[in-house]
Amino acid sequence: MDELEILFESEDLQIDGPTKEQLYKIYGCFLDEFHKTPLVHRDRTVTFNKKLSRHPLFKGKFEGFVHIITRKSNYNDKREFDRDRANRIHWIKPILDNWQNPEVSYFERLNDKGQLQL
Numbered sequence: 001m002d003e004l005e006i007l008f009e010s011e012d013l014q015i016d017g018p019t020k021e022q023l024y025k026i027y028g029c030f031l032d033e034f035h036k037t038p039l040v041h042r043d044r045t046v047t048f049n050k051k052l053s054r055h056p057l058f059k060g061k062f063e064g065f066v067h068i069i070t071r072k073s074n075y076n077d078k079r080e081f082d083r084d085r086a087n088r089i090h091w092i093k094p095i096l097d098n099w100q101n102p103e104v105s106y107f108e109r110l111n112d113k114g115q116l117q118l
Helices: 020-036 063-069 083-087 089-097
Strands: 070-072 079-081
Touching: 020 063, 020 089, 063 070, 063 079, 063 083, 063 089, 083 089
Parallel strands: none
Antiparallel strands: 070 079
8 A cells, every 4th residue: 555646746736626637647547447447346346427527627527537536615515626536536446455454444334325335
């Protein structure tokens, strides 16, 4: 788990949203780890919302991706870009692959639909 690094230096990834090039890299990580080769955790395929987003910064990208790199605002009901989450998007697969490692805090719960969420 020591090899996990951020994608961009904090000062390079702006708080109000990524550049076009940064978004390309972040979305590429998501597609590689979730869409092109489905992520399997504990013999179950991890799914995500494939509906296309209408979010102004991420229009046309999968909603599952937008959910990962945004956070619900404390001031309104809208999701806003979260550079820390975006900068660590490529950590999801290694963390799930190493979920039994003592360095990983792992939890799961059933959502309102009775589906397992990690």
